[in-house]
Amino acid sequence: MTAFASHYTYWMTIVLMVSGLYIVIARGNLIKKLIGLAIFQTSVYLLYIAPGKLIGGTAPIVSEAFKVYSNPLPHVLILTAIVVGVATLALGLAIAVRVREAYGSVEEDEILAVDRSDEDRA
Amino acid sequence: MRTEVVLRVIGKLLIPFMLLFALYVQFHGDFGPGGGFQAGVITAAAVIFYGLIFGLPQARRLVPDWVVETMVALGVAIYLGVGFAGLALGGNFLDYFVLHADPVEGQHRGIFWIEIGVLVTVAGVMLKIFYMFAGRGRGNEPDQ
Amino acid sequence: MIIIALLTMMAALTIAIVVQRNLFSVVVLSGVYSFLMATVLVALDAVDVAMTEASVGAGMSTVLLLGALYLCGGEEAKPMQRPFLPLVVAIVIVAALVYGTFGLSAFSDPNAPFHTHVIPRYLNEGPKETGVPNVVTAVLASYRGFDTLGEVIVVFTAGIGVIALLRPRRKGGKEKRK
Numbered sequence A: 001m002t003a004f005a006s007h008y009t010y011w012m013t014i015v016l017m018v019s020g021l022y023i024v025i026a027r028g029n030l031i032k033k034l035i036g037l038a039i040f041q042t043s044v045y046l047l048y049i050a051p052g053k054l055i056g057g058t059a060p061i062v063s064e065a066f067k068v069y070s071n072p073l074p075h076v077l078i079l080t081a082i083v084v085g086v087a088t089l090a091l092g093l094a095i096a097v098r099v100r101e102a103y104g105s106v107e108e109d110e111i112l113a114v115d116r117s118d119e120d121r122a
Numbered sequence B: 001m002r003t004e005v006v007l008r009v010i011g012k013l014l015i016p017f018m019l020l021f022a023l024y025v026q027f028h029g030d031f032g033p034g035g036g037f038q039a040g041v042i043t044a045a046a047v048i049f050y051g052l053i054f055g056l057p058q059a060r061r062l063v064p065d066w067v068v069e070t071m072v073a074l075g076v077a078i079y080l081g082v083g084f085a086g087l088a089l090g091g092n093f094l095d096y097f098v099l100h101a102d103p104v105e106g107q108h109r110g111i112f113w114i115e116i117g118v119l120v121t122v123a124g125v126m127l128k129i130f131y132m133f134a135g136r137g138r139g140n141e142p143d144q
Numbered sequence C: 001m002i003i004i005a006l007l008t009m010m011a012a013l014t015i016a017i018v019v020q021r022n023l024f025s026v027v028v029l030s031g032v033y034s035f036l037m038a039t040v041l042v043a044l045d046a047v048d049v050a051m052t053e054a055s056v057g058a059g060m061s062t063v064l065l066l067g068a069l070y071l072c073g074g075e076e077a078k079p080m081q082r083p084f085l086p087l088v089v090a091i092v093i094v095a096a097l098v099y100g101t102f103g104l105s106a107f108s109d110p111n112a113p114f115h116t117h118v119i120p121r122y123l124n125e126g127p128k129e130t131g132v133p134n135v136v137t138a139v140l141a142s143y144r145g146f147d148t149l150g151e152v153i154v155v156f157t158a159g160i161g162v163i164a165l166l167r168p169r170r171k172g173g174k175e176k177r178k
Helices: A002-026 A030-052 A073-103 A108-121 B002-030 B036-054 B056-062 B065-088 B103-134 C002-019 C023-043 C047-072 C084-101 C119-130 C135-143 C145-165
Strands: none
Touching: A002 A030, A002 C002, A002 C084, A030 A073, A030 C002, A030 C023, A030 C047, A073 A108, A073 B103, A073 C047, A073 C135, A073 C145, B002 B036, B002 B103, B036 B056, B036 B103, B036 C047, B056 B103, B065 B103, B065 C145, B103 C047, B103 C119, B103 C135, B103 C145, C002 C023, C023 C047, C119 C135, C135 C145
């Protein structure tokens, strides 16, 4: 029982990570793939921050009333990671918009079909 | 339309408080949760809120394109400026303790200025990306 | 505990996102997912990260996705055709990762190697050396200032990238492949 409770966060992280990965590899719509990538990234944030929590501790803001603090270092790294993630999402969506204007669709198989028909004609 | 009046009034009431909250988050990042990134996104959200209610051309008139593009570059310039100031005053790059006679006061100054740089860049980039997405196609081209 | 309940809700929400085909509801569900993530982060004592995730993930990402959806126009994703191989890959990865987690330290173990090495120095010396009680801000802005410089440059690059990709077209003609 204690093994279950102590590792539950890791298993939920794995579920979220593999769901995000599944959306990226198994779905054809470009925008849905980018959402899957965002879900994958948030599961990695959970993987870093969950082991830093100490039960009975508090947020890492030093004050007189508290003695035990949760680990501040993963917070710093994940803050950077969140902002980099939204930068990636913005660029990916800009490329998807340009693909839509050039090919007329954001579905992967329709885009490949247009490319293949161009190759057959060329 | 009557519902439009409701949106405009609520928008005019809320937007100053959103900007004030962004400044609060920025300057109280030393004593509570907060800092440059969160404050930059809240600032951009206030202007995006204005753009959603009053229309994109009005938002472009309030915060023009050249202001946003200058903000994008200015924040990085401030950050690098603090770094080079550390270099010029005798320490290494991005050393804060040389910025003032008392090293702890120097740290305060360094952290203050780089958080301002982060705020300006993040607000500018988020707002510019919104302008680019909302203003493209369907006849809403900016005048360039 | 509240963390277990919230994480179970997030897992159920992710399964719903995988199955849903209407892109607008997928975008709204991803906004809900970001808010749940921010709540879990507060429960894990990561208040700075929770504020950033709520504003950036649930606020900015939803706006960007809705903007892209407005421009791309498509509402429904196509139905999937027999994704046998991705399912097999996913199950194999789950099995391998679960096998790996048995070697990790238990939740909230103060003797884990995670909490040693440089963390006690940041927690004890940080407020004294920098004068800033918030250890996360002190580490982000002072001890690891180079990483933050890199991050600001990444945000700057993303801005310039989007400007370069979505610059308005001159002379009105669209470049369409015929």
